[in-house]
Amino acid sequence: MTTERIQIRNFINGVFVEPSGGRYLDNIEPATGKPYSQVADSDSRDVDLAVAAAEKAFADWSRKPAAERSRLLLRIVDLIERGLEKFARAESIDTGKPLTLARSLDIPRAVSNFRFFATAILHTESEAHITDNVAFNYTLRQPRGIAGLISPWNLPLYLLSWKIAPAIAVGNTAIAKPSELTPMTAYLLCELCREAGLPNGVLNVVHGTGPNVGAAITAHPKINTISFTGGTVTGKKVAEVCAPLFKKVSLELGGKNPNIVFADADLDAAIAGSVRSSFANQGQVCLCGSRVFVERSAYKDFVDRFIGKASQLKLGDPLDEKTEQGAIMNKAQLEKIKFYVDLAQKEGGKISLGGSSPNPPNERCRNGYFFSPTVIVDLPVACRTNREEIFGPVVTITPFDSEEEVVRYANDVDYGLSSSVWTQNLSRAHRVAEKIHTGTVWVNCWLVRDLRVPFGGMKQSGVGREGGEEALRFFTEPKNVCIAK
Numbered sequence: 001m002t003t004e005r006i007q008i009r010n011f012i013n014g015v016f017v018e019p020s021g022g023r024y025l026d027n028i029e030p031a032t033g034k035p036y037s038q039v040a041d042s043d044s045r046d047v048d049l050a051v052a053a054a055e056k057a058f059a060d061w062s063r064k065p066a067a068e069r070s071r072l073l074l075r076i077v078d079l080i081e082r083g084l085e086k087f088a089r090a091e092s093i094d095t096g097k098p099l100t101l102a103r104s105l106d107i108p109r110a111v112s113n114f115r116f117f118a119t120a121i122l123h124t125e126s127e128a129h130i131t132d133n134v135a136f137n138y139t140l141r142q143p144r145g146i147a148g149l150i151s152p153w154n155l156p157l158y159l160l161s162w163k164i165a166p167a168i169a170v171g172n173t174a175i176a177k178p179s180e181l182t183p184m185t186a187y188l189l190c191e192l193c194r195e196a197g198l199p200n201g202v203l204n205v206v207h208g209t210g211p212n213v214g215a216a217i218t219a220h221p222k223i224n225t226i227s228f229t230g231g232t233v234t235g236k237k238v239a240e241v242c243a244p245l246f247k248k249v250s251l252e253l254g255g256k257n258p259n260i261v262f263a264d265a266d267l268d269a270a271i272a273g274s275v276r277s278s279f280a281n282q283g284q285v286c287l288c289g290s291r292v293f294v295e296r297s298a299y300k301d302f303v304d305r306f307i308g309k310a311s312q313l314k315l316g317d318p319l320d321e322k323t324e325q326g327a328i329m330n331k332a333q334l335e336k337i338k339f340y341v342d343l344a345q346k347e348g349g350k351i352s353l354g355g356s357s358p359n360p361p362n363e364r365c366r367n368g369y370f371f372s373p374t375v376i377v378d379l380p381v382a383c384r385t386n387r388e389e390i391f392g393p394v395v396t397i398t399p400f401d402s403e404e405e406v407v408r409y410a411n412d413v414d415y416g417l418s419s420s421v422w423t424q425n426l427s428r429a430h431r432v433a434e435k436i437h438t439g440t441v442w443v444n445c446w447l448v449r450d451l452r453v454p455f456g457g458m459k460q461s462g463v464g465r466e467g468g469e470e471a472l473r474f475f476t477e478p479k480n481v482c483i484a485k
């Protein structure tokens with residue numbers, strides 16, 4: 001089956017169905033700027049149908065032995081692995097990311113997500129508390145019911161499977177909404193769920209816009225658990241709707257992540273790591289290090305070599321095997337990037353590399369959305385360019401003189417998702433890691449992900465943690481059973 005010209009329908013109760021209103025949206029390929037498929041433009045009626053299916057499925061699914069749920073999820077793993085190339089190509093076309101990145105990162109990670117939680121549920125433990133001679137308590141962790149799972153466009157299957165896998169592994173049923181900009185791999189996943197024999201209604205996918213489908217999911221009284229990944233502004237809306245309904249909510253939001261390079265660092269490693277953390281997926285990863293701080297004695301050398309390396313990144317057609325920088329998600333995102341590059345110059349910044357859209361890489365991509373890797377220097381630390389999330393291939397580089405000063409700079413934003421620290425001094429690494437207000441601190445690396453560790457943000461980067469035990473706990477309700485002795 002080819003993914004081109006498909007009409008992407010909702011997946012409800014194990015079958016693909018038309019949206020209630022019969023409406024579809026064009027799905028644009030970022031590299032060409034042209035529609036290549038259509039996606040259901042659903043509304044609250046479709047969410048109601050999905051809730052009815054999920055509610056019906058919950059009774060059986062939540063009571064299935066963990067080993068059986070595990071077996072079904074592992075079948076999905078095998079099927080994704082079998083179709084890895086098809087998934088990678090679909091993800092690349094849908095997002096504009098290089099095919100090589102989708103093949104090496106996005107789809108393998110989706111496989112790992114399913115495998116991790118499919119097997120994690122076979123190894124869980126529960127706590128017991130003995131109250132002297134009075135009673136014996138144990139903690140029963142039960143699935144909560146129907147989970148609403150909402151994800152963004154930058155890492156579509158990677159992030160959606162990071163929610164679907166733990167939610168259904170522990171016995172919930174789920175209603176997922178991918179971004180309407182990137183629905184294709186969620187659609188392909190539904191086909192595999194059918195093939196794997198996942199019972200009808202366990203996973204339902206409703207496509208459409210945030211204001212229509214996302215808002216209907218967050219407001220639905222029968223969906224008591226919401227796992228959301230997206231921008232901070234949207235996250236606030238989700239929190240506002242969920243709070244009076246007392247839903248359990250996890251919010252993974254935006255970032256403006258510092259990347260700190262001390263003069264004692266292995267500069268070759270720091271430069272290679274920083275170029276990657278600045279421009280991976282065209283800078284459209286919530287964990288990208290968009291603010292680089294370099295100790296003054298190494299600053300000039302770092303900037304020269306960083307620019308040298310970044311300028312060699314091969315921008316091209318995402319489907320070209322040699323491409324390292326693909327397309328930007330859509331026109332709105334491209335305009336946003338251009339706005340911030342203009343703003344940076346008004347704020348006193350100097351563009352040392354890039355700063356504009358390049359010539360199209362080929363005829364096919366003539367109307368695609370491309371932007372060159374961009375480096376900005378000489379900006380004041382506290383300006384808007386250094387505080388607001390751009391979410392594109394734009395990085396600022398700023399010198400610093402002391403550890404205290406750079407920690408202050410790093411923390412001087414509303415966000416607190418992740419940070420990187422490059423140094424050979426172990427004591428300094430520990431000291432700085434303790435003082436930085438981010439949910440993840442990488443030392444001498446970036447984007448090393450162990451699925452067991454807690455993942456999430458501080459401040460306006462979110463509430464709650466995903467990953468490992470945190471996710472298993474989020475998607476279950478702890479109940480204390482107290483038995484008198």
Ligand code: NDP
Pocket residue numbers: 150151152153154155159177178179180181208209210211213214215218229230231232233234235237238252253254255285286389391417457461462
């Ligand atoms: P958005 O916040 O615009 O959208 C995220 C999801 O929410 C989409 O599916 C969107 O639907 C949906 N949505 C929009 N409005 C509502 C609403 N009122 N109620 C419920 N759902 C709604 O984010 P982007 O898709 O633009 O993604 C980029 C953002 O995601 C960046 O800020 C990035 O930092 C953040 N992000 C955070 C990560 C983390 O782990 N902390 C990881 C990856 C990204 P639709 O798009 O269909 O309108």
